[in-house]
Amino acid sequence: MRSARLVPAVVPALLAIPLAAADWPQWRGPGRDGRVVGPAPASWPQSLKPAWKVTVGEGHASPVVAGDRVYVFGRMGDEEVLHALDLATGKTTWRQSYPAPYTMNPAASAHGKGPKSTPVVGEGNICTLGIGGMLSCFDASSGTRLWSASGKGFAASSPQYGAAMSPLIDHGLLIAHVGGENDGALTAFELKSGVVRWAWKGDGPAYASPVVADLAGRRQVITQTQGHLVGVSTDRGELLWSVPFSTPYGQNAVTPVVSGDLVVYSGLEQPVRALRVVKKGPGFVTEAAWENAEVSAYMNTPVLADGRLCGLSHRRKGQLFCLDAATGKTAWLSQGRQGDNAAMLSLGATLIVLNTEAEMVVAPSSGASFSPTRRYTVAASPTWAHPVVVGDGVLVKDSQSLALLRF
Numbered sequence: 001m002r003s004a005r006l007v008p009a010v011v012p013a014l015l016a017i018p019l020a021a022a023d024w025p026q027w028r029g030p031g032r033d034g035r036v037v038g039p040a041p042a043s044w045p046q047s048l049k050p051a052w053k054v055t056v057g058e059g060h061a062s063p064v065v066a067g068d069r070v071y072v073f074g075r076m077g078d079e080e081v082l083h084a085l086d087l088a089t090g091k092t093t094w095r096q097s098y099p100a101p102y103t104m105n106p107a108a109s110a111h112g113k114g115p116k117s118t119p120v121v122g123e124g125n126i127c128t129l130g131i132g133g134m135l136s137c138f139d140a141s142s143g144t145r146l147w148s149a150s151g152k153g154f155a156a157s158s159p160q161y162g163a164a165m166s167p168l169i170d171h172g173l174l175i176a177h178v179g180g181e182n183d184g185a186l187t188a189f190e191l192k193s194g195v196v197r198w199a200w201k202g203d204g205p206a207y208a209s210p211v212v213a214d215l216a217g218r219r220q221v222i223t224q225t226q227g228h229l230v231g232v233s234t235d236r237g238e239l240l241w242s243v244p245f246s247t248p249y250g251q252n253a254v255t256p257v258v259s260g261d262l263v264v265y266s267g268l269e270q271p272v273r274a275l276r277v278v279k280k281g282p283g284f285v286t287e288a289a290w291e292n293a294e295v296s297a298y299m300n301t302p303v304l305a306d307g308r309l310c311g312l313s314h315r316r317k318g319q320l321f322c323l324d325a326a327t328g329k330t331a332w333l334s335q336g337r338q339g340d341n342a343a344m345l346s347l348g349a350t351l352i353v354l355n356t357e358a359e360m361v362v363a364p365s366s367g368a369s370f371s372p373t374r375r376y377t378v379a380a381s382p383t384w385a386h387p388v389v390v391g392d393g394v395l396v397k398d399s400q401s402l403a404l405l406r407f
Contacts, residue, residue: 024065026120027166034303036347044374052090053403062386066121094143108161122169133157147194156180164207177205198237206252213258215277224252255301266297290328305346305365334370343386
């Protein structure tokens with residue numbers, strides 16, 4: 001039973017209190033790992049208090065935060081729209097849009113026409129990837145569109161269920177997997193100009209998002225592609241290592257998690273696995289570290305929380321889990337029917353779980369069982385996007401709107 005709900009009215013005094021917010025500039029935050037920096041509240045309130053709510057369009061893209069602005073990417077009619085909002089008030093600072101007609105694959109029609117990809121902010125720019133594969137770069141201050149790339153040169157500009165990979169920025173490069181099924185390229189664009197620095201064309205894009213890590217002495221982009229888990233050098237786009245990996249219906253969708261020297265990955269009907277990347281001679285090899293077949297991630301990407309790896313398994317119609325991150329041993333499993341999917345954050349040893357039915361659960365990752373501290377209803381429509389913790393509140397994107405809710 002849901003035990004805590006929003007209060008129905010805005011509390012005016014709260015609007016005047018400045019947010020001490022850390023930047024959340026990309027998919028799953030500064031480290032692309034879902035970890036929130038800062039202390040958890042001393043106690044979680046019975047209810048969350050609305051500060052503001054604005055209509056921003058449909059889609060699964062998560063909001064991102066840089067300084068005193070929040071950026072959110074959505075669809076309104078046949079246009080993809082990027083809003084820049086004042087974080088304290090929700091008022092629009094600027095708005096950019098472009099025509100983006102799109103026909104959904106019937107198998108994914110229930111999820112809407114997106115966009116599904118979360119923008120990335122860095123070095124004064126903000127970049128978006130539309131559901132049809134339109135990659136765009138804007139000036140983050142003014143909203144001026146600087147350049148775009150539409151995936152031309154490939155058989156299709158996006159995968160069969162629409163582009164969902166969230167791009168990243170690394171040392172002046174915007175890295176995105178562009179193209180479509182069986183024909184694409186993990187590509188590094190110069191952030192300021194859009195000029196292609198390198199492109200690895202070994203596999204088509206999937207729906208997972210890449211991460212960057214230094215492993216075995218080499219900085220690399222790690223991602224699930226259409227049929228593999230790969231590591232590609234960030235400087236030259238050279239394939240360093242590759243592991244065959246596929247899921248039913250071609251839905252590789254789980255962002256890899258880097259934990260120390262381990263790369264953790266999973267997918268529909270696949271165990272949660274961890275491997276190590278090892279330097280061997282002139283190249284690299286991978287070594288299996290552990291495997292847990294009790295749980296299986298589908299679209300949910302797990303988070304690290306105080307030495308544990310926690311996520312949502314698609315088994316038992318949604319089962320939350322925590323594993324020992326070093327060994328893969330199960331620490332606890334929740335009861336089933338926790339939701340079709342969930343976005344997860346970790347705040348120290350505290351988990352924040354937002355399922356697609358707009359229920360946000362706060363629970364410790366520690367202990368031998370799943371023991372929720374609070375349950376909140378945070379919207380009246382589906383919540384596919386990741387929440388973002390900002391100071392003393394949380395940003396929640398529902399099917400059409402973005403809201404700031406205060407702790």
